[in-house]
Amino acid sequence: MKDFAPAAAVPLRAPGEVLRLARMGAMMPTRLSFLRTLLRRLCAERARITRTHWQMSAEGHGHAVYAIPLAGHTYSLVAISNDLPDDQRSDRVIATAWDAAFVLFDGTPGAEDIARIKAQAPKQEAGRFGPRDLVLSRANKSVRMWDATVSALHAGRQPDRAMIRDIGYLMRTTAVYGNGKFGIADRHLIADRPGLGGPFAAEMLAVYMIRHFTLDLVQHVGGGTLDRDLAQHLGIGNATGLGMAPFLVTHPVLLHNWLHARETALARVRAVAEMSPDIRTRLHSLAARAAAHLAEWHVPAPDHDATLRQLETDWHRFRPQIDAAQSIDALWQAAQSQSAALQELLAALLIEAFPEHVDDLADSMGDAHGPLVQPFADTGALQLAIGRDWAWALGCDYAQADACKRFWYVSADKLEPRLGDRFADAGAALETPLDIARRVAALFAALPPQAQPLSTFLRDHPEHAMAVQRVAVLAHHPYAEIRDNLIAATCRPIDMLRCKLSFFGATKFDPKSDLWTRITLAQGAPLGDALSPEGEDWWLPVLG
Amino acid sequence: MKSWSWTETQALGVRAASGAGVPPAQALAFGAMLARHLADDGAEAPLMRALTAPDAVLGLAHRVETVVEQASVGGNSVTVEEADAGQRALLISWLSALPCEADLSVTGNTITAKLDLAAPSLRSRPARITLSDDLAADLHALASKTYVPDSDTSRASGAGAGLMELD
Numbered sequence: 001m002k003d004f005a006p007a008a009a010v011p012l013r014a015p016g017e018v019l020r021l022a023r024m025g026a027m028m029p030t031r032l033s034f035l036r037t038l039l040r041r042l043c044a045e046r047a048r049i050t051r052t053h054w055q056m057s058a059e060g061h062g063h064a065v066y067a068i069p070l071a072g073h074t075y076s077l078v079a080i081s082n083d084l085p086d087d088q089r090s091d092r093v094i095a096t097a098w099d100a101a102f103v104l105f106d107g108t109p110g111a112e113d114i115a116r117i118k119a120q121a122p123k124q125e126a127g128r129f130g131p132r133d134l135v136l137s138r139a140n141k142s143v144r145m146w147d148a149t150v151s152a153l154h155a156g157r158q159p160d161r162a163m164i165r166d167i168g169y170l171m172r173t174t175a176v177y178g179n180g181k182f183g184i185a186d187r188h189l190i191a192d193r194p195g196l197g198g199p200f201a202a203e204m205l206a207v208y209m210i211r212h213f214t215l216d217l218v219q220h221v222g223g224g225t226l227d228r229d230l231a232q233h234l235g236i237g238n239a240t241g242l243g244m245a246p247f248l249v250t251h252p253v254l255l256h257n258w259l260h261a262r263e264t265a266l267a268r269v270r271a272v273a274e275m276s277p278d279i280r281t282r283l284h285s286l287a288a289r290a291a292a293h294l295a296e297w298h299v300p301a302p303d304h305d306a307t308l309r310q311l312e313t314d315w316h317r318f319r320p321q322i323d324a325a326q327s328i329d330a331l332w333q334a335a336q337s338q339s340a341a342l343q344e345l346l347a348a349l350l351i352e353a354f355p356e357h358v359d360d361l362a363d364s365m366g367d368a369h370g371p372l373v374q375p376f377a378d379t380g381a382l383q384l385a386i387g388r389d390w391a392w393a394l395g396c397d398y399a400q401a402d403a404c405k406r407f408w409y410v411s412a413d414k415l416e417p418r419l420g421d422r423f424a425d426a427g428a429a430l431e432t433p434l435d436i437a438r439r440v441a442a443l444f445a446a447l448p449p450q451a452q453p454l455s456t457f458l459r460d461h462p463e464h465a466m467a468v469q470r471v472a473v474l475a476h477h478p479y480a481e482i483r484d485n486l487i488a489a490t491c492r493p494i495d496m497l498r499c500k501l502s503f504f505g506a507t508k509f510d511p512k513s514d515l516w517t518r519i520t521l522a523q524g525a526p527l528g529d530a531l532s533p534e535g536e537d538w539w540l541p542v543l544g
Numbered sequence: 545m546k547s548w549s550w551t552e553t554q555a556l557g558v559r560a561a562s563g564a565g566v567p568p569a570q571a572l573a574f575g576a577m578l579a580r581h582l583a584d585d586g587a588e589a590p591l592m593r594a595l596t597a598p599d600a601v602l603g604l605a606h607r608v609e610t611v612v613e614q615a616s617v618g619g620n621s622v623t624v625e626e627a628d629a630g631q632r633a634l635l636i637s638w639l640s641a642l643p644c645e646a647d648l649s650v651t652g653n654t655i656t657a658k659l660d661l662a663a664p665s666l667r668s669r670p671a672r673i674t675l676s677d678d679l680a681a682d683l684h685a686l687a688s689k690t691y692v693p694d695s696d697t698s699r700a701s702g703a704g705a706g707l708m709e710l711d
Contacts, residue, residue, distance in 0.1 A: 465570060469569050
């Protein structure tokens with residue numbers, strides 16, 4: 001991790017401003033997003049995806065293997081396509097069958113490896129995997145997009161452009177597992193490899209190769225060739241539920257590193273003194289692209305669509321500020337009276353416009369070791385730290401029903417995180433400890449009036465050890481905590497999902513409730529046979 | 545015997561400790577210790593013995609906290625006495641699993657620890673960890689105590705996506 005001190009004269013935004021759920025729920029992908037970082041590397045290396053196996057029926061059922069070189073290593077995607085009846089197709093983690101299953105394999109799989117993966121991957125969580133299996137995933141077709149594309153290609157024409165614009169993918173992954181799950185390789189085994197060192201890099205590589213496979217498969221079944229601009233606008237969908245949300249709480253150092261890198265990028269760009277004609281032109285170009293992207297981004301949920309339409313209107317009104325502002329920071333300051341959504345869009349745009357100031361920050365977003373923190377000298381020092389860093393958590397009466405209405409838990413059936421109503425549902429006694437604010441408030445209340453060694457306090461109050469650790473981590477990693485009560489009735493997990501997915505590089509967020517969302521990844525990304533530095537400019541893609 | 549990834553071994557240890565009634569921070573540390581212990585070919589018996597008495601796990605955690613505290617105030621080396629061989633083995637594994645650099649030596653019942661709290665641990669982790677079927681079953685049994693049984697309500701309102709998603 002890099003030092004906290006900003007590299008620029010402009011201060012970083014305060015954690016208390018950035019890490020509110022309402023703002024996290026408005027975050028946008030940036031060029032520091034993990035998929036962008038990976039693609040930048042692949043483009044720089046002019047990597048090529050090659051198809052090494054293809055045993056597929058006319059209906060598109062069978063298996064395929066793809067290989068891609070990255071920094072001297074070869075990685076292979078083994079894809080298995082199944083015949084899935086419509087009544088078994090579900091995006092839920094509780095599903096037991098999918099249209100396709102995938103393993104990202106370390107190296108080139110032999111016949112035995114392929115046979116093993118063919119047997120195990122369709123079982124997903126019920127399967128067993130080994131240390132050369134890096135990522136496990138599965139996907140379902142977007143039946144509407146898939147059928148329309150196959151029909152069009154069969155008929156010798158291209159699929160409807162508007163449908164591609166509105167849906168944006170042929171298949172949707174419903175889980176992408178990495179880091180040791182179900183026996184697959186631990187992250188530490190590959191973390192020091194160039195290109196895979198960043199957070200979720202292996203998962204992003206798998207997702208990008210899955211997108212390539214879906215394009216191959218639909219053209220095989222349809223018996224035709226997609227126009228390249230249409231193919232490039234077909235990304236890979238993803239349906240994401242609650243399972244992703246706890247990660248942000250259980251990995252505080254990573255959360256800090258992600259946010260710190262992004263906020264440092266913004267501060268560096270705001271410190272750029274000159275607003276030259278070239279910079280103004282670049283900003284106008286990106287602002288026009290953002291406007292076109294917003295115009296193409298519609299979602300079925302009326303409330304979320306209304307938010308998008310408001311952002312579209314606000315953005316249209318704000319764009320003239322690019323001409324009025326005398327500096328980047330003046331442009332940023334002009335946005336401070338605008339909505340969080342507009343500010344986050346502008347932040348992403350500014351970061352996009354200055355790769356030379358921000359791209360190196362991608363190297364600081366991992367966390368190889370976990371928190372290395374000095375323990376507090378005594379409970380007095382701990383008390384001071386809580387008073388300094390946790391005021392946002394102390395002013396709440398957590399005994400009030402609305403302040404503790406929700407509880408997080410893990411279901412026995414599929415071992416998936418869920419959210420319950422403390423006053424209506426069974427299981428609160430088995431609550432997952434994501435109630436960080438409440439725990440720190442309880443610790444603060446339990447501290448003795450006279451300072452004593454921390455080990456003595458924790459011997460008598462071992463239940464507060466977790467809160468002590470969170471305070472110690474936050475003292476050194478100021479972006480490590482979400483500054484909201486995650487068990488309040490008002491907590492919307494969708495905001496946590498939006499934050500995390502924006503760091504993945506997701507676009508076209510399509511929330512289906514407060515608990516889950518669909519997104520698109522790699523839409524507009526260069527195709528697997530056309531990776532080059534010239535093709536790397538695909539922030540907020542537009543089909544037109 | 546089955547081989548496991550480090551991450552799933554550690555996660556199972558955390559869950560098992562939670563199921564045994566150990567508070568979250570100590571359960572997390574226990575999981576890290578368990579993975580380290582098994583990776584270093586430590587005996588399995590002391591692990592389950594500790595989990596049958598959560599106070600034993602808390603006692604281990606407290607002793608490690610004390611070592612870290614002493615190291616943070618300038619203790620070049622900190623000594624810990626433990627007569628029980630099983631407990632001593634777990635203490636060594638717990639100290640070895642700290643995220644910081646730990647130089648440990650053992651003489652008789654005495655563990656001497658030199659910690660550099662500012663330096664990350666450089667200890668390597670193996671690609672695979674082997675657990676006996678008995679230990680895995682015992683850990684799973686404890687872990688299962690932390691899961692909430694499914695209900696129609698939890699599936700419908702507590703989870704994510706809708707049931708059928710075709711488009």
